[in-house]
Amino acid sequence: MRLKKFLKIRYRLILKYIGVLVAGGGLYLLTPLFSLLFFPGEVNYSLSFVIPALIGIFFGALLYFFNRSSFEVTLNLKEGGVIVVISWLVVILLFSLPFYLTGIADFTGAVFESTSGITTTGLTVVEEDSVPKMFLLWRSLMQLLGGAGLVVVMMAAIINPYGFGMFQAEGREDQLVPHVKRSAKLISTIYISYSLAGIVLYYLAGMNLFDSINHSFAALSTGGFSTSPASIGAWDSLSVELVTILLMLLGGINFATHYVLLKGKYRLFFKNGEIRFSGFVLLFSIPLVSFLGLRGISTAVSEAVRTGSFQVISALTTTGFSTVSLAGWPALAFFTIIILMLIGGGAGSTAGGLKQFRVHALFCVLFSEIKRIVLPDRAVYNTHVWRGEKQVRLDNEQIKEIASFVALYFVTFTVGVLIFLSYGYEIRESLFEFASALGTVGLSTGITGPEAPRGILWTQTAGMFLGRLEFLIIFVSIIKLLSDVRALVRADQL
Amino acid sequence: MYTIIVGCGRTGGELASRLSRAGHEVVIIDRSEASFANLSPEFTGFKLHGNAAELSLLEEAKIDRADVFVATSDDDNVNYMTSRIASCIFNVPRILVRINEPEKEILYEKTELETFSPTTLLAGQLANTITDNLE
Amino acid sequence: MKLILVGGDKATYYLAQTFAAKGHRVVLVNKDRDYCEELSEKLKALVVCGDGSQPSVLEDAGSRSADALLALTPDDPANLLICQLAREVFSVPRTFSIINNPTNEKIFKELGVEQVFNKTTLLSELVEQKVTSENIDTILSLAGGRVNVTQVVLTDDSPATNQKLEELALPPDSVIGTVIRDEGIIVPRGDTKLQADDELLVFTLNTNQGEVLEALVGSKL
Numbered sequence: 001m002r003l004k005k006f007l008k009i010r011y012r013l014i015l016k017y018i019g020v021l022v023a024g025g026g027l028y029l030l031t032p033l034f035s036l037l038f039f040p041g042e043v044n045y046s047l048s049f050v051i052p053a054l055i056g057i058f059f060g061a062l063l064y065f066f067n068r069s070s071f072e073v074t075l076n077l078k079e080g081g082v083i084v085v086i087s088w089l090v091v092i093l094l095f096s097l098p099f100y101l102t103g104i105a106d107f108t109g110a111v112f113e114s115t116s117g118i119t120t121t122g123l124t125v126v127e128e129d130s131v132p133k134m135f136l137l138w139r140s141l142m143q144l145l146g147g148a149g150l151v152v153v154m155m156a157a158i159i160n161p162y163g164f165g166m167f168q169a170e171g172r173e174d175q176l177v178p179h180v181k182r183s184a185k186l187i188s189t190i191y192i193s194y195s196l197a198g199i200v201l202y203y204l205a206g207m208n209l210f211d212s213i214n215h216s217f218a219a220l221s222t223g224g225f226s227t228s229p230a231s232i233g234a235w236d237s238l239s240v241e242l243v244t245i246l247l248m249l250l251g252g253i254n255f256a257t258h259y260v261l262l263k264g265k266y267r268l269f270f271k272n273g274e275i276r277f278s279g280f281v282l283l284f285s286i287p288l289v290s291f292l293g294l295r296g297i298s299t300a301v302s303e304a305v306r307t308g309s310f311q312v313i314s315a316l317t318t319t320g321f322s323t324v325s326l327a328g329w330p331a332l333a334f335f336t337i338i339i340l341m342l343i344g345g346g347a348g349s350t351a352g353g354l355k356q357f358r359v360h361a362l363f364c365v366l367f368s369e370i371k372r373i374v375l376p377d378r379a380v381y382n383t384h385v386w387r388g389e390k391q392v393r394l395d396n397e398q399i400k401e402i403a404s405f406v407a408l409y410f411v412t413f414t415v416g417v418l419i420f421l422s423y424g425y426e427i428r429e430s431l432f433e434f435a436s437a438l439g440t441v442g443l444s445t446g447i448t449g450p451e452a453p454r455g456i457l458w459t460q461t462a463g464m465f466l467g468r469l470e471f472l473i474i475f476v477s478i479i480k481l482l483s484d485v486r487a488l489v490r491a492d493q494l
Numbered sequence: 495m496y497t498i499i500v501g502c503g504r505t506g507g508e509l510a511s512r513l514s515r516a517g518h519e520v521v522i523i524d525r526s527e528a529s530f531a532n533l534s535p536e537f538t539g540f541k542l543h544g545n546a547a548e549l550s551l552l553e554e555a556k557i558d559r560a561d562v563f564v565a566t567s568d569d570d571n572v573n574y575m576t577s578r579i580a581s582c583i584f585n586v587p588r589i590l591v592r593i594n595e596p597e598k599e600i601l602y603e604k605t606e607l608e609t610f611s612p613t614t615l616l617a618g619q620l621a622n623t624i625t626d627n628l629e
Numbered sequence: 630m631k632l633i634l635v636g637g638d639k640a641t642y643y644l645a646q647t648f649a650a651k652g653h654r655v656v657l658v659n660k661d662r663d664y665c666e667e668l669s670e671k672l673k674a675l676v677v678c679g680d681g682s683q684p685s686v687l688e689d690a691g692s693r694s695a696d697a698l699l700a701l702t703p704d705d706p707a708n709l710l711i712c713q714l715a716r717e718v719f720s721v722p723r724t725f726s727i728i729n730n731p732t733n734e735k736i737f738k739e740l741g742v743e744q745v746f747n748k749t750t751l752l753s754e755l756v757e758q759k760v761t762s763e764n765i766d767t768i769l770s771l772a773g774g775r776v777n778v779t780q781v782v783l784t785d786d787s788p789a790t791n792q793k794l795e796e797l798a799l800p801p802d803s804v805i806g807t808v809i810r811d812e813g814i815i816v817p818r819g820d821t822k823l824q825a826d827d828e829l830l831v832f833t834l835n836t837n838q839g840e841v842l843e844a845l846v847g848s849k850l
Contacts, residue, residue: 074515074534074535074536075535076535167538175538175540177519178496178514178519178520178521178538178539178540179514179517179518179519179520179538179539180538181517181538182519183538547705547706547730547733548730548732548733549730549732549733549735549736550732569706570682570710571682571704571706571707571709571710572706574706574709574710574713575705575706575709575710575733575736576706578709578736578739578740579736582736582739582740583735583736583739595683597683597684597685598682598683598684598710598714600684600717600718601710601713601714601717601718604717
């Protein structure tokens with residue numbers, strides 16, 4: 001079959017799935033209306049959600065029904081990538097409409113906010129005090145969805161796409177059980193159960209129900225949107241902070257590892273490379289930040305530890321909640337936080353950053369290299385890393401992938417920081433702010449806000465998007481789209 | 495249904511892909527990593543690389559949970575041993591065994607294992623087709 | 630006795646020779662053509678060249694009239710199949726096999742293989758013993774490695790020295806079979822007092838051998 005005809009068939013399938021995801025997104029836009037249960041007075045804002053919802057459902061359904069005829073075929077990874085990238089872009093635009101339609105933000109700001117939501121970043125251009133509560137709930141709901149991932153939710157719920165294509169494209173590599181649909185269902189179940197438990201815990205800790213719901217969603221998805229402009233710090237409550245810490249840690253763990261823990265295999269859990277690595281990092285950085293870093297700012301040691309632990313965990317899990325402002329922090333603590341933001345959370349979790357698995361693997365490789373020099377020439381050895389339930393051998397292919405990713409990350413990071421510098425910001429703040437965007441963290445030095453230059457906001461939007469989808473799938477999809485479009489448009493040759 | 499397949503040759507790979515596509519949980523074992531290339535993109539189960547005749551590997555595949563066990567490697571001896579382990583030690587409800595060498599079928603006569611011989615099946619089919627066409 | 634030895638390498642030759650020297654009739658089955666030719670030259674035995682896991686080959690080797698079959702290949706699945714064929718198809722009364730992977734012992738026993746010789750376990754235990762202690766010597770390993778006969782020499786500072794047998798706190802399922810003292814052999818009773826330089830022949834299980842030795846000479850393996 002000639003290429004053009006082949007592509008047409010494949011793209012009908014692709015469009016069909018995009019239709020499903022977009023329609024799903026449209027439906028999701030109706031969920032914030034639940035806030036009317038708490039704040040019935042805001043009913044006049046409903047339209048700003050209902051309209052985008054209808055648009056999404058309509059166009060999504062249209063795409064779906066127009067392309068429905070195709071028989072069930074399996075998608076490969078590249079096609080999955082195209083679906084994921086396009087769907088995410090469309091859904092981001094769709095999700096930004098509520099902010100735009102009510103004038104809470106201009107186009108740049110609206111897209112920024114919805115990107116920040118769905119990538120579970122948490123940076124904001126919105127003043128939490130001055131917007132209707134419905135929009136606060138919407139932000140948390142976006143993060144809830146983004147944490148699980150559009151594809152996972154879809155797979156667990158309705159459509160049965162064959163194969164891994166989309167699943168892997170969205171960044172899930174480890175399967176929990178030997179079938180992708182069941183795995184997706186399990187992930188969703190674990191996720192929802194934890195968030196419901198979180199709501200209860202927050203309520204018991206003294207938050208009102210509305211805030212509990214919002215913060216549980218934002219904490220578990222390691223997003224970081226709060227209902228208060230001062231974030232978690234506004235409650236000034238140790239129990240609230242502890243609940244948050246628990247949820248943040250849970251959110252930052254790979255779902256496959258969660259499954260190991262839930263099945264009761266504690267020893268395996270603690271053998272896991274990422275668990276050990278994060279344990280080590282926290283053990284090292286919490287004292288570093290609390291004692292050496294915050295000396296001079298906090299008076300009591302217990303205060304320093306409380307603040308230090310919270311901020312460190314918030315940064316490492318890339319959540320972005322804060323109990324204090326980071327602006328005046330001494331350099332040591334400040335830069336430690338930046339490093340933690342760059343490292344990030346567990347692979348296959350809701351967190352961002354480089355991902356602990358990669359950093360841990362690179363260190364393993366480092367030790368392995370040293371071993372190689374020390375051992376006799378002819379000695380043979382292997383590098384192993386624990387992942388999920390088993391030990392995986394680290395072969396050259398994987399190491400190359402990890403190294404390229406890390407390189408790409410830092411190149412993007414540098415470009416972003418340069419852009420910040422070109423706007424006149426200080427190096428300290430630039431490094432911090434862009435690391436926060438790229439790693440989908442959400443901590444801010446204050447640069448990000450409604451008054452920030454548009455260019456800065458777009459840079460951050462790009463950073464958040466690239467960081468969440470981990471670069472490569474975006475590049476691959478763009479390349480594929482360009483080449484496919486060219487093939488489709490080219491006049492038929494005989 | 496939780497199925498374990500030993501042997502990812504062309505037959506094993508095709509079987510695994512079909513079952514996975516139909517929604518079942520599938521774990522496939524093979525001695526050589528390269529064999530997993532026989533799996534189609536629809537396969538979303540687990541791949542285990544190792545010697546199926548080792549108890550520890552079968553346990554890693556969670557054979558105690560298996561509903562179906564299929565021994566379809568190209569080594570009759572391995573098929574025999576693994577299927578017997580599956581039946582005698584783990585009481586897997588359904589066990590299907592591929593026999594490459596027809597004369598070894600005799601060993602399975604008194605067991606409840608379901609045997610399939612590609613040679614016999616194919617020869618039988620061909621013979622039937624030929625004789626049918628003669629009529 | 631007519632014995633069929635299937636598979637294996639150099640060791641098979643020596644084994645065959647040993648059996649033949651004791652007057653048994655030996656038949657060898659091996660896949661390797663060259664080795665078969667070598668064997669048939671050096672031994673006065675029937676050598677069949679073929680894959681022992683095939684019924685027709687075992688038939689050729691005269692399994693129907695064999696008294697015992699030993700599976701000696703390095704491949705556990707093959708050994709299992711060979712033994713099963715011998716039992717089920719040819720009704721060979723006794724089957725023996727080497728196994729390489731200790732965890733496979735269970736399935737072999739389930740399927741009726743009489744004796745399973747676990748190369749790995751046997752070797753490792755022998756090496757361990759030799760490396761750790763000079764006055765402890767495992768002489769014999771019976772019942773597939775589960776019962777050990779160990780020779781133990783008591784020294785002046787062994788805990789059992791100058792103790793009566795009934796006073797020793799030996800674990801159950803162990804027995805001191807004989808005591809060799811100054812070239813004389815004593816079959817000990819409860820009131821026998823042990824002395825330094827006594828050579829004890831101790832019967833133990835694999836599982837309590839360490840404890841027993843500890844009680845006698847104070848060192849574990």
